Amino acid sequence: MSGKRPVSEETRRRVQQVIAELGYQPNASARALANGRTRTLGLVFPPAGHHYTGMQLDFIGSVVEAAADRDYDVLLSPSGMDSDCSFQRLLAERRVDGAIVMEIRLDDDRVSHLNEVGFPFVTIGRTAHPDGTWWVGIDHAALAAACVHHLADLGHRTLALVNRPEQLLKAGYESARRGLEGFTKAVAERGLSARTYNCGDDALSGQLCAARILRDDPATTALVTLNEAALGGLYRGLAESGRLVPGDFSVTGVAAARWAETVTPPLTAADVPAEQLGRLAIDLLAERLDDPESIPRSRLLAPPISLRSSTGPA
Structure with a gap:
């Protein structure tokens, strides 16, 4: 059944026939005890706010799909060290072979704890x-700066x-802090005037912010947004204030392509490659599990701005 031992074709056929007749399925727990692997990965993903945004759901979907391609299941742990029952149980009971950790903070106690206990x-x-x-990541500072330079040009x-x-x-x-740093630096380099705003992850907050x-x-x-969830509200708020996009006001930012294309006009944006990031993370974790002594590796992506219809001359 494992395919690792030599058997005759006749024996293999007879065993497969009995499996089909009985509707037999291997017991995952027993298999994990036998070979020390659960074929399950943990996705440690507490919501950054009170709900999941479209971009966050894209990340979850990309990780699950990439794991399935490698014959892994994914167990979601919607908590971290701040509310650590699920997180600690994931580690203590070895329910998973390794973990993907998302919603990273610059000083992240989950990362520190995983390093301390030697969990992959x-x-x-x-x-x-x-x-x-x-790790894999997006260079939010570079992307925010690219948006500023595009508007300045x-x-x-x-x-x-x-x-x-x-x-x-x-x-x-991380994305909020590094994006702010990149924006501030680029504004200073181009000698521009600017204000920064924090905005809730919802359309109404975006409307009020505009x-x-x-x-x-x-x-x-013009504005640069790092808040994809507020994008529709920003457009609505500009329209209510009598600003046409892009005739009177330009909007750009960092967003997943499919969300940038849902607004009218479509958003000129540095497109976040959620699917690519999810697959890279799974590939790196599989590499780490196969060779625990391998040297840590990382990938930092900085996708170019996709020119659509939301920006124009001042």
Whole structure:
């Protein structure tokens, strides 16, 4: 049945016939006891806010699909060290062979704990000091900076950044912090005026944020958003304020392609390759499980901006 021992074709055929007649399925727990592998991976993924955003669901789907291609199941652990019952049970009971850890903070106690106990894992995102850790990630600082340079090249001089909620920024949420750093640096390099805003992960928050941007400085002609979930609301808020996109106001940012294309006009954006990141993470984890002594590896992606219809000359 394992395919690892030589048997005659006749014997193999007879065994397969009996398996079919009985509807037999191997017992995963017994198999795990026999070979020390569960063929299951953990996905440690607490929501960054009060709900899962479209981009987060894309990441979950990409990990599950990539794992299935390698004949692994995925066990979701929607918690971390902050509410650690599920997380600790995942490790203590060895329910999984390894883990993918997401929603990374610059100082992440989950990563520290996994390193301390020697449990194999890969992170999607990176901490402030990722040396010695297996990880894949997006260069949010470079992407935010690219958005600023794109707007500056179009003649925009007064910009706004729409970031994630304030509590995530204070908690050291990696994409929010690094995106802010890249935006701030690029604005200074181009000699632009800019304001930064924290925004809830929902359409209403985006709508209110757009109104606040124009109230704070009516001269603002463009924004960069790191908040995909608020995108529809930002468009609505601009429309209610009498700003046409892109005729009166340009919008760009970081978002998954399929979400950037759901708004009208479609968003000019640095497209987050969620599927590629999920597959890279699974590939690295499989490599680590097959060779525990291998040297830690990482991949940092910085996809180019996809020009669509939401940006134009100032």
